[in-house]
Structure formats: C-alpha cells, structure tokens
Amino acid sequence: MNWDVILPLAVFLILVFLVGIYTSKHIKSGPSFLQDYFLAGRELGGFVLAMTMVATYGSASSFIGGPGAAYQLGLGWVLLAMAQLVTGYFTLAVLGKKFAIVARKINAVTLIDFLKSRYESKWVVILSAVSIVIFLFSAMAAQWVGGGRLIESFTGVSYTTALFTFSASVLVYVIAGGFRAVVITDAIQGVVMVIGTVIILAGTVMAGGGIENIMGELKAENPNLISPFGSDESLTPLFVSSFWILVGVGVVGLPQISVRAMSYRNSKAMHRAMIIGTFVVGFIMLGMHLAGVFGRVILPGIEVPDKVMPLLALEVLPGWLAGIVLAAPLAAVMSTVDSVLLLVSSAIIKDVYINYIKPDASERFVKRLSFGITAVVGLSVFAMAINPPDLLIWLNLFAFGGLEAAFIWPIVMGLYWKRGNATGAIASILVGVGSYMWLHLNDPNLWGMHTVVIPVVLSFFAYILGSFTKGDRPQTNTF
Amino acid sequence: MKKGNDWRYKISNKEAIMGTVLAVLNFIWWYAFAYGLGGRPVKEYTYILGFPAWFFYSCIVGFIVFTILVYIMVKFFFKEVPFDADDQEREGGSQ
Numbered sequence: 241m242n243w244d245v246i247l248p249l250a251v252f253l254i255l256v257f258l259v260g261i262y263t264s265k266h267i268k269s270g271p272s273f274l275q276d277y278f279l280a281g282r283e284l285g286g287f288v289l290a291m292t293m294v295a296t297y298g299s300a301s302s303f304i305g306g307p308g309a310a311y312q313l314g315l316g317w318v319l320l321a322m323a324q325l326v327t328g329y330f331t332l333a334v335l336g337k338k339f340a341i342v343a344r345k346i347n348a349v350t351l352i353d354f355l356k357s358r359y360e361s362k363w364v365v366i367l368s369a370v371s372i373v374i375f376l377f378s379a380m381a382a383q384w385v386g387g388g389r390l391i392e393s394f395t396g397v398s399y400t401t402a403l404f405t406f407s408a409s410v411l412v413y414v415i416a417g418g419f420r421a422v423v424i425t426d427a428i429q430g431v432v433m434v435i436g437t438v439i440i441l442a443g444t445v446m447a448g449g450g451i452e453n454i455m456g457e458l459k460a461e462n463p464n465l466i467s468p469f470g471s472d473e474s475l476t477p478l479f480v481s482s483f484w485i486l487v488g489v490g491v492v493g494l495p496q497i498s499v500r501a502m503s504y505r506n507s508k509a510m511h512r513a514m515i516i517g518t519f520v521v522g523f524i525m526l527g528m529h530l531a532g533v534f535g536r537v538i539l540p541g542i543e544v545p546d547k548v549m550p551l552l553a554l555e556v557l558p559g560w561l562a563g564i565v566l567a568a569p570l571a572a573v574m575s576t577v578d579s580v581l582l583l584v585s586s587a588i589i590k591d592v593y594i595n596y597i598k599p600d601a602s603e604r605f606v607k608r609l610s611f612g613i614t615a616v617v618g619l620s621v622f623a624m625a626i627n628p629p630d631l632l633i634w635l636n637l638f639a640f641g642g643l644e645a646a647f648i649w650p651i652v653m654g655l656y657w658k659r660g661n662a663t664g665a666i667a668s669i670l671v672g673v674g675s676y677m678w679l680h681l682n683d684p685n686l687w688g689m690h691t692v693v694i695p696v697v698l699s700f701f702a703y704i705l706g707s708f709t710k711g712d713r714p715q716t717n718t719f
Numbered sequence: 720m721k722k723g724n725d726w727r728y729k730i731s732n733k734e735a736i737m738g739t740v741l742a743v744l745n746f747i748w749w750y751a752f753a754y755g756l757g758g759r760p761v762k763e764y765t766y767i768l769g770f771p772a773w774f775f776y777s778c779i780v781g782f783i784v785f786t787i788l789v790y791i792m793v794k795f796f797f798k799e800v801p802f803d804a805d806d807q808e809r810e811g812g813s814q
Contacts, residue, residue, distance in 0.1 A: 315774050319753050322778045326742050329789045333738020337800055338731035344802055451769030463761035466771050468753045477754050484746055507799040518789045522782040656732065 244559025245566060246395045252567040253409050256428055256574065260413020260421040267418060273607050277418035278349045278586045282340075284423060284504045286512025290328075291430035292423040293500050293513065294521045295575035297327055297491060298433060300386040302524060303569035307532025308545025314458065314465030314536075316475040318529040323480075325525070326488040327497075328518030332510055334492055335501040338655055340510070343502035345718050350583075351495045351651070352591040354502070358654045358719055361662035365591060367669050371646050372495055372587045377621065378632045379639035380580045384625040387573040393550055394566050403625055406574075411618040414578045415611055419503070422578045429571035434520060436568025437527035439561055440553055444534040447556040457537045465536070482689035485696055486641060493648030494640070496579045581621070585614040638677050645672030645695035649703040655719070657707075664707030672699030727800045734797055741792060745785050752777035 267276055275281055284292070310317040342348070346357040352372070356365045388403030395402070413421045448454040458465040465471050468480070491497055504510050528549075535542075535552040542548050549569070553562040589610055594601060601609070624632055649672075650665040676695040684691050757764075757773030767775040 315771070319749075319774070319778060322749065322782065325782060325785060326745055330738055330742050333741070334735050336731045336735045336738070337802070338728055338735070341725065341727055341731070341800075341802055452766070453769075455766065455769050455771070459761065466764070466774070467761050468757040468773060468777075477750070481746075481750065489742060506802060507797070511793040511797055511799075514793050515786070515790050519786045522786060526778060526782055656735065 242395065242554075242559060245554070245563040248560055248563030249391070249394065249567050249570065252432060252564075252570070253405070256425050256571075257409045257413060259428060260417050260425045263421045263424045264413065264417030266420060267416075273603060274349050274590060274610070275347075276420070277607075277610050278582065278590065279499075279503050280418070280420040280423060282344070282503055282505065284500075284509060286504075286509040287516060288423050288427045289500065289504045289509055289513035290516035290520060292426035292575075292579070293331070293497060293517055294328070294524070295426040295430040295433065295572065296496055296500070296579040297324075297494075297576075298521070298524060298572045299383060299576045300390065300569055300573050303433070303436075303528055303572050304386075304390070304546050304549050306525075307528050307535070308548045310529040310532035311536050311542065311548045312545055313470040313472070313475065314462075314467070314533055316464075316468045316470035316480070318526065318533060319468050320475065320480045320483050321525045321529040322522070323483045323488045325518065325522045326484065327491045328521040329514040330489055331492050331497055332501060332514050332517070334652065335498060335655065337507060337510065339498075339501050340504065342655070342719060348502060350586045350590050351499050351647070352587060355650060355654065355665065356591075356595065359650070359662040359665050361666070362596075364650070364662055364665045364669070365595060367666060368647070368650075369587045369591045371643065371669065371673060373584055374635060375639040375643050376496070376580050376584050377617070378635035380577050380584065381621050381624045381628060381632050382636040382639075383573050383577045383580075384621050385628055387570065387577070388625060390566075390570055390573065393547075394563075400626060403622070406570075407618070407622040407625070410574055410578050410581070411615070411622070414581050414618065415614045418610075418614075419582060422582055423503075425578065426575045429575040430520065432564075432571040433524055433568045436565040436571075437524050437531075439557065440531045440549075440565045440568075441527045441534075443556040443561070443565075444531045444538065444552065448534050448537045451534075454534050454537045458533070461536075461540075465533070476688055478688050479685070479690065482693050486644070486690050486692045490641075490644040490648060490692060490696060492652060493644035493646065495643065495647060496576075496583050498647070498651055499583060577621075581614065581618055585610070585617050588617070589613050638673075638680060641680070641690075641692040641695070642673050642676045644692060645676045645699050648672075648696060649700050653703055653707075658719070660703065660707045663709060664703040664705070667706035668699045668703035671702035672696070675699070730798050730800055737792055737796060741785070741788060744788075745781070748781050748784070749777050752781065 306321055343354060348354045352365055352368050355368055387406045388399055391402035391406055392399045445451060455466055462471050464473055469475050532548055535548055539551055539555055553565045646669045649668045653660045672695050675698050679686060679691050686694060753773055765772045
C-alpha cells in the first residue's frame with residue numbers, strides 16, 4: 241500500500257463526509273421539506289450552482305477514460321473534448337429564467353413535476369419516471385463500480401473494501417443532507433477537480449521538458465498525434481462534430497443537469513454560474529486531456545487507457561501530490577453519483593408515490609419515506625456494484641444518449657413552443673429511447689456520426705408530428 | 720391565470736436565443752480553426768507557444784474568447800428579473 245497517496249485521499253473523503261453531515265442540520269421540517277430535501281429550497285448561489293453543474297456532469301470519464309483516449313489518439317481527442325465547453329453556459333441559457341420562473345409558479349421540485357404540469361398526462365409522467373429510474377440506476381451503478389475500482393487501483397485495498405468505503409461516505413451524507421449536502425459537497429469536489437487539473441498539467445509539462453519539446457517528440461513518433469484526425473486517422477470532422485450533440489448541447493436533456501436549472505436563488509446567481517461554469521468546465525477538459533496527450537512522451541507504451549492517469553500522476557509527482565490529483569477523479573465520481581442517487585429517489589417518492597399512490601401522505605411520513613427510499617436505492621446500488629449483473633452493464637450503455645434523446649425536446653419545446661402537447665411528448669420519449677437503443681445495437685455510429693445524433697433528430701420530428709396530430713395545447717398562461 | 724403572457728418570458732426567450740447563437744459561433748470558431756489550419760499536412764504546421772497553430776487557436780484561444788464572450792453576454796445583455804412575482808424585494812437582497 242502506498243500511504244503517501246492514501247493519506248490525501250482519506251483526508252478528502254473525511255472532509256467531504258463531515259461537510260455533508262454538517263449541512264444536513266439545515267434541513268427544514270414542515271411543508272417545505274420536499275423542496276428543501278430535493279432542491280435545497282431554491283437557494284443556490286452562483287458559485288455553488290456552477291460547481292454542482294460542472295461536477296455532476298464531469299464523471300470518471302473526464303479524468304480517467306478521456307485522458308486515456310487522448311493518450312492514444314493525440315490532440316484530436318482534446319479537440320473532441322473541448323466540445324464540452326458549451327455545457328458551461330448552454331443549459332442555463334436555454335432553459336433560462338423561464339424554467340426557473342415556471343418551476344416556482346407550479347411549485348416543481350423535480351423535472352417530472354414540470355413535465356406533469358406542462359403536459360397534464362399520466363403517461364408522460366410514468367414514461368419519464370421509468371426511464372429515469374432504469375437508466376440512471378444503471379448509470380449510477382456503473383459509476384459506483386468505477387469509484388470502487390479507482391480506490392482499489394490507487395491504494396491497493398481490495399475492491400469490496402474500496403467499494404464499501406466509497407459507498408458509505410456518499411450514502412450517509414446524501415441520505416441525511418439531501419440536495420443541500422449534495423451541492424455543497426459538489427462545490428468542494430469541483431474545487432478538488434480544478435486543483436488536481438492544475439497540478440497534473442504542470443507536473444506533466446515539466447517532466448516532459450516543456451511543450452515545444454513534447455510536441456517535437458510526439459511529431460517524431462507519429463505526426464498524426466498532433467493533427468486533428470487522431471493517431472490512426474479515425475477522427476473524421478463529422479464524427480468529432482457529432483460530439484457537440486452528445487456531450488455539448490444535448491446535456492440539456494439530462495435530468496440530473498436540468499433539475500439544477502430550477503434550484504438557483506435569483507438571476508444574479510444564474511449569471512455568475514454561467515461565467516464560472518464555462519471557465520471551470522473548459523479548464524478541466526482542456527487541462528486533463530492535454531495532460532493525457534503529454535503523458536505519452538513521459539510514459540510511452542501504456543496498453544490500458546484507464547491506467548494512463550494514475551500511472552502518470554505517480555510518475556511525475558511526489559506521492560502526496562499524486563494523492564491530491566487522484567482525489568480529482570474520485571471527486572468526479574462522487575459528485576455524479578450523489579446527484580443521481582437523489583434524483584432517482586425523488587422520481588420514486590415525489591413523481592410516483594405522491595402523485596399516484598398516496599397524494600395525501602402526511603408530512604412526517606413523507607419525510608421518513610424520503611430518507612428511507614434514498615437509503616434503499618443507495619444500498620441496492622451498492623449490492624449491485626459488488627457483483628454487477630450483465631443486464632445493468634447493458635442498460636448503462638444507453639443511459640447517457642438515451643436520456644438525452646428522450647428528454648431534450650419535451651423539456652425545450654415544452655418551454656418554448658405553445659403548441660407542443662402530451663401526444664408529442666410521449667412520441668418523442670418513445671421514439672428517442674427506442675431508436676437510440678435500436679441504433680446502438682444494430683448500427684452504431686451510422687453514417688460516421690455518434691449514435692446519439694439520429695435519435696435526437698427523430699425524436700424532434702416525433703414531437704412535432706405528435707403535437708400536430710392530436711390533443712390540445714395547455715389552457716393556462718403559466719407556460 | 721388569464722392575464723396575457725408573463726413579461727419576464729419575453730426576456731427569457733431573447734436570452735435563450737442569445738445562448739444558442741453563442742453556441743453556434745462557438746462551434747464555428749472551433750471547427751474553422753481546427754480543420755482550416757489543421758487540415759494541412761503536418762509538415763506545413765506552424766507553432767505558437769509550442770502548440771500547433773490549429774490547436775492553439777481552436778482549443779486554447781477559443782476557450783478564452785468564449786469565456787469572455789459569455790461574460791460580456793451575461794453582464795451587458797442578460798437582464799435581472801425577479802423570480803417570485805409577489806416577493807420582489809428579496810431579489811435585491813444579497814447574502
């Protein structure tokens with residue numbers, strides 16, 4: 241075991257844990273409990289909002305998988321990763337103040353609350369809740385597995401122990417503190433992600449003898465490493481551009497991101513969050529992926545892409561600094577799973593149970609139920625992650641693109657197109673998820689674009705067509 | 720409910736369009752520099768601060784320019800509106 245590395249990681253875990261517990265003291269009882277537990281009473285300021293959006297979006301792939309791919313393919317993959325800059329401002333600008341205002345008018349706590357009032361359709365609610373629970377549950381389990389493996393690989397403790405440490409720390413603060421604990425810890429995790437990026441980038445540039453030298457050596461090894469087309473010339477402009485949908489503008493459709501667009505305090509918070517978020521997401525993506533490319537000169541010949549970052553950190557940095565850098569991917573994983581866990585539990589409690597099973601449940605009971613369901617969901621993810629079943633891994637393949645294709649149009653068109661109605665939304669969700677799954681299995685990357693593009697286009701037409709065929713527009717002026 | 724459209728939605732619609740236009744500009748900048756300058760044979764590349772020029776302009780300058788543009792858009796074009804119609808005082812207060 242490598243104690244130099246373990247110590248900063250342990251300090252980080254304990255810090256996050258304590259802060260999470262501390263914030264849970266602020267949970268209110270009474271009629272505002274649900275708003276408070278699932279949305280922190282809509283009081284997020286600009287900095288926390290920016291950080292929770294970036295940290296929820298940034299996952300293990302930003303720190304492990306992405307830099308590993310950049311290591312193999314060169315600057316072309318950094319170019320692809322920079323498509324994510326747009327997520328820093330686009331979601332907040334497009335959902336905008338309207339989403340925040342509407343959410344307040346209808347008292348929405350979850351994304352589905354919004355869809356429910358907008359479309360007034362049981363089927364929209366059920367379909368959305370089912371897609372959220374199934375896809376995000378499996379996505380969460382996959383991240384959970386990633387978190388366990390990460391701790392295992394840095395520290396040498398067994399996978400089960402690592403998983404247990406990881407899950408226990410996340411679970412306790414999410415259950416006790418709800419959304420407020422999630423976003424405050426997200427802010428800390430976001431800061432750790434930025435610091436980790438600065439350290440590893442600086443360390444790698446120094447170890448490689450400066451950027452000029454690194455570029456020279458990359459060019460000598462394979463000139464394509466410094467072209468936008470990738471070391472094996474597999475990155476066509478069309479393919480790389482299509483990531484602007486998957487990891488750029490399409491992120492609007494991810495429920496764990498869009499729910500944050502109803503959680504901020506005022507216009508000022510939203511404005512600040514856009515500036516901070518753009519800077520932070522751009523900096524992390526640019527820095528981490530560049531470090532991956534530079535790493536090729538320092539440690540050539542790494543076969544497994546996921547090992548690039550850990551090995552690089554241990555090579556170019558002293559142990560304790562490497563520990564801080566390696567806390568960054570762990571922070572990224574934690575900040576994603578805590579948000580998703582809460583979202584899944586809100587879908588079960590608020591969207592299904594209170595809407596359809598027991599609308600008149602007493603406040604005290606709802607409170608206990610919220611803690612209970614969050615715990616049950618968390619524990620079942622933990623149980624699944626110990627020995628992940630194939631079905632879960634299979635479902636996770638569709639989680640990201642499937643959710644984007646399902647929700648992007650019901651949310652965006654629901655906000656800005658009065659004519660849109662329930663038939664359109666149902667058609668859009670079914671066509672989006674269905675075509676994404678079908679394409680992914682039968683014809684991935686059709687016509688040289690990422691699989692997500694065509695389902696997003698199809699679900700758009702499904703929405704329009706459905707809305708024109710049948711049903712009425714909403715009768716109120718709320719939207 | 721029926722009293723015409725909420726005045727704040729007009730502002731919000733305008734801002735959503737601005738955000739979309741900025742995203743389109745961002746894409747054009749990113750694409751034009753990457754494949755305009757980077758599409759040439761690697762032998763002909765020029766370098767700035769050690770980076771190939773296409774990468775420097777597309778990814779590094781692009782990152783800085785668009786962060787500044789977001790700042791300008793938000794500071795000078797986005798308007799502050801109250802969120803709680805019946806509770807406008809709170810908006811001014813800070814914490």
